[in-house]
Amino acid sequence: MSDPVPPPTVSEHPGIVERVRRSLDRVIDPEIRRPITELDMVGDVAVDGSGAAHVAIRLTIVGCPAARTIENDVRNAVAGVPGVTATIVDVGVMTPEQRRALTERLRGPGRREMPFTSDSLTRVIAVTSGKGGVGKSTVTANLAVALAASGLAVGLVDADVHGFSIPGLLGLDDPEHAGRAVRPTRVDDMILPPVAHGVKVISIGMFVDDPSTAVAWRGPMLHRTIAQFLTDVYFGDLDVLLLDLPPGTGDVAISVGQLLPHAEVLVVTTPQAAAADVAERSGVVARQTGQRVIGVIENMGPFVGPDGSVIDLFGSGGGADVATRLSIGQDAPVPLLATIPLSPALRRGGDAGVPVVLGTPTDTAATAIGRLAEDIVRLGRGLVGRPLGVRVR
Numbered sequence: 001m002s003d004p005v006p007p008p009t010v011s012e013h014p015g016i017v018e019r020v021r022r023s024l025d026r027v028i029d030p031e032i033r034r035p036i037t038e039l040d041m042v043g044d045v046a047v048d049g050s051g052a053a054h055v056a057i058r059l060t061i062v063g064c065p066a067a068r069t070i071e072n073d074v075r076n077a078v079a080g081v082p083g084v085t086a087t088i089v090d091v092g093v094m095t096p097e098q099r100r101a102l103t104e105r106l107r108g109p110g111r112r113e114m115p116f117t118s119d120s121l122t123r124v125i126a127v128t129s130g131k132g133g134v135g136k137s138t139v140t141a142n143l144a145v146a147l148a149a150s151g152l153a154v155g156l157v158d159a160d161v162h163g164f165s166i167p168g169l170l171g172l173d174d175p176e177h178a179g180r181a182v183r184p185t186r187v188d189d190m191i192l193p194p195v196a197h198g199v200k201v202i203s204i205g206m207f208v209d210d211p212s213t214a215v216a217w218r219g220p221m222l223h224r225t226i227a228q229f230l231t232d233v234y235f236g237d238l239d240v241l242l243l244d245l246p247p248g249t250g251d252v253a254i255s256v257g258q259l260l261p262h263a264e265v266l267v268v269t270t271p272q273a274a275a276a277d278v279a280e281r282s283g284v285v286a287r288q289t290g291q292r293v294i295g296v297i298e299n300m301g302p303f304v305g306p307d308g309s310v311i312d313l314f315g316s317g318g319g320a321d322v323a324t325r326l327s328i329g330q331d332a333p334v335p336l337l338a339t340i341p342l343s344p345a346l347r348r349g350g351d352a353g354v355p356v357v358l359g360t361p362t363d364t365a366a367t368a369i370g371r372l373a374e375d376i377v378r379l380g381r382g383l384v385g386r387p388l389g390v391r392v393r
């Protein structure tokens with residue numbers, strides 16, 4: 001669609017068109033997370049004799065889900081420019097050439113490559129567990145949100161293909177289709193990850209109509225999917241990319257090990273001795289692919305009731321035990337980074353799609369996860385001579 005021919009600029013406010021344009025620097029595309037002026041989404045801008053500003057906006061695709069937000073933000077930004085009496089926004093769509101130019105600019109020209117190499121400034125942290133149901137996804141979702149709340153640019157890949165739960169935990173359910181996650185926006189072959197609580201999220205659950213579909217996938221298909229998540233999804237510049245792996249030592253863990261051999265690994269376990277045995281195995285497999293286990297998280301630890309009574313459902317000591325065992329064979333000891341207690345608020349927050357670190361930040365599980373996030377930032381990559389990879393914006 002071509003931009004409308006602008007009316008003449010009013011003369012009694014010299015430079016007003018430039019000021020209107022500059023005000024649009026503050027309008028951020030909610031999916032790409034960059035100013036619309038940088039994304040060539042602003043077409044002609046003019047101000048007519050009555051002081052009405054005419055702004056042409058080019059959306060990436062027809063039916064862009066962010067259209068309403070962008071239009072409102074444009075109105076608000078332009079309304080603040082002295083001399084502007086009204087704002088008329090003409091919303092159009094980019095031409096295929098403009099769209100191609102945009103995707104090339106964001107991703108670089110030519111063949112798409114995996115941006116998360118060992119040279120990249122993004123810290124890649126894979127979260128694994130031995131057994132299912134130990135709260136790995138709940139902890140990962142909360143950790144991602146806590147890191148984002150501290151000012152970091154955070155991405156989260158839900159690689160738990162057989163039991164994807166991240167969209168639900170972060171409130172990314174499709175309001176129109178019960179049991180389905182929201183669909184990501186596609187700009188040509190570039191996928192824009194939905195953003196929840198400041199975290200850019202991608203999950204297999206966003207691509208399947210029937211949640212049981214993914215369960216049937218074999219190794220090569222899973223590998224291609226994870227590889228595609230890492231190359232075709234536009235995460236932009238991230239400080240931290242978290243991956244929620246499926247429990248155990250299956251195909252996905254091995255693929256992630258091959259695709260991201262420099263990833264740091266967090267192992268989640270419960271205090272139970274039986275869980276500790278299998279948790280250790282996932283850490284060992286991660287290490288075999290070259291990844292480094294940076295810590296153990298013990299989840300579902302003792303719950304202290306309001307009357308001070310302690311409910312010790314899963315016993316104790318599992319986390320410390322895994323940390324000790326994984327320390328053997330690593331040049332530095334593996335720390336037990338956090339003990340997160342059993343917490344009804346943590347469970348409720350997950351069910352409601354509002355992570356406890358935001359919904360009930362004073363809850364003991366929330367404070368434990370908050371400290372975990374701080375420790376992870378403080379630990380940096382932990383490798384001497386490597387860039388820290390963490391940048392507070």
Ligand SMILES: Nc1ncnc2c1ncn2[C@@H]1O[C@H](COP(=O)(O)OP(=O)(O)OP(=O)(O)O)[C@@H](O)[C@H]1O
Pocket residue numbers: 129131132133134135136137138139160163165246247299300301340341342343344346347348350351365
């Ligand atoms: N500390 C906790 N206190 C109370 N409930 C918890 C806690 N951690 C997790 N849960 C609950 O336990 C259940 C399992 O959690 P979650 O789905 O995160 O586990 P998981 O390890 O990712 O499982 P899987 O890998 O098999 O998908 C959820 O209902 C979650 O709300």
